[in-house]
Amino acid sequence: MLEIKDLKKRFGDTVALDGVSLSAEPGEVVGFVGANGAGKTTAMRIAMGVLAADSGEIVYNGAPLGTEQRRRFGYMPSERGLYPKMKTGDQIAYFGELHGMSRAEAKRSTAELLEQLNLTGRIGDNVQDLSLGNQQRVQLAVSLVHDPEVLILDEPFSGLDPIAVDVMGTALKERAAAGAPVIFSSHQLDLVERLCDSVVIIGAGKIIASGSVEELKAREVKQLRVRVDTAEDLTAQLPGKVERDGEDYLVEGADDQEVLRIAAAAGRVTHFAYDQPTIAEIFREAVTK
Template identity: 50%
Template sequence: MALEIDGLTKSYGTLRALDGVSFTVRPGEIFGFVGSNGAGKTTTMRITLGVLDADAGQVRWRGAPLDLSARRHVGYMPEERGLYPSMKVGEQLVYLARLHGMSASAATQAMERWTARLGIAERRADEVQKLSLGNQQRVQLCAALVHEPQILVLDEPFSGLDPVAVDVMSTVLRERADAGVPVIFSSHQLELVERLCDRVGIIRAGQMVAVGTVDELRTGGAPRWRVDAPAAPPGWVETAVPGARIVRRLQTPDSLVVDVELPEGRDGQEILQAAIATGPVREFGPVRTPLTELFRHVVSTTTSEARSA
């Protein structure tokens, strides 16, 4: 029951928007789709939903092409507001659920359940245009969920949400994935992607440049260690291990904590022994590279390689 994106290619005149984009979203998995503006995320999602036609490639679900009949089981949340602004929230959600084949009673029950779940039950009789942007985003997610979809495709679902709404939406997506639904969403909030997603795909200039868990994407990077040695003199890191460099400094009231990147083949114990030699060591341990930095590294590396080629 995986959602398969296989070799999607799309051009607009001389602009190649997608160039052989391929990845798989497994049942029960939350897949984070990240990239810079214009990288091809929205184009990929629109092709998946049939809004655009690909020049080449295929989208499959359960091993078969995702055709019009199968798309009735997809919950889609576009980046732009896809709601009728002057229509009341409850009426609109029931209408959208009916378009997906639900009966009037089932659609009403689903509308009531999801508006309550996402904290907008009291706004059912309001027109969408009278809601705040955050509440409009909640309604947009209700619209994607109201027909109990078997696939979720969400374009920037967390845009404009306050922290409480982010937590609610994160919980809902995790629940849907735990129920076996493949979930794919794009976002520029990489800290959120790192926390929520099982796997991540990075797209640059229409090409997939990395796919895997965050830990898998970290593999191959230079090891980093955090050291709090309050008595250490300036330059002690470079002296202790030639080629080591400080990549981050964290000033505390009585110390300067540093994150040290070691060259290939060097061991963190060398830095630890050098730190102990300067005096007390209050903290020492490995540092997990954040997704934000991994993203910058992957994109800059592939850009440099492309220029060299």
């Protein structure tokens, strides 16, 4: 389990992080969401040891995270970086070795990843000769080559075509299924909703909401959506505050069982459920609060 505890960081007069905490269990995919400049990248850089925090700590499996353990993490920074004039295969294997693999292990793992990412034919090409999308795949391979225990990915989906998004999403799910805690940040909230077990929302250096996707959705639920197969207008009959949304009635602040009874009496109930906000709506709500 990876825990980020009470991180604080200032750049000059700017407060970048003001007591940020989040955690990821083994096998859990955590979406890290926030507006530009909210502190996502700073928090992830600190977790990866690239930046030092003013205070706070990173705890891995109950003990402060050390350099040796961190070498078994996989990291994709928001600013993508590869050696432009180095061959794809050599480059991925080099990072495998830097992460502590033997040369043979690194080469084998590189070949496997290139196969998975449909890049086998480009193994001897310089990275600068690849398309941007393929460079992104190489970037992913660099963060996965050493079979990382933990994945920390900053905007892994940005700039990817839909096929690459699927490849990336599958890769993340696979790592999580293998027991790795996965934390990634993204502005593509539909992806976050689809892939993540839990979501952490950060705004201006503070965590403003966090929890499992279901918890967050349940917390924001307000309206009961009812659809009844009847010509009759039930607006006056239903209790609480009632609004029409096309054919549907949106009911707020009423006993749901009573609403169901009245609706059922009027006709066949074809839809009866609380509206669940999307993660995007929750995010907008949380950020504008």
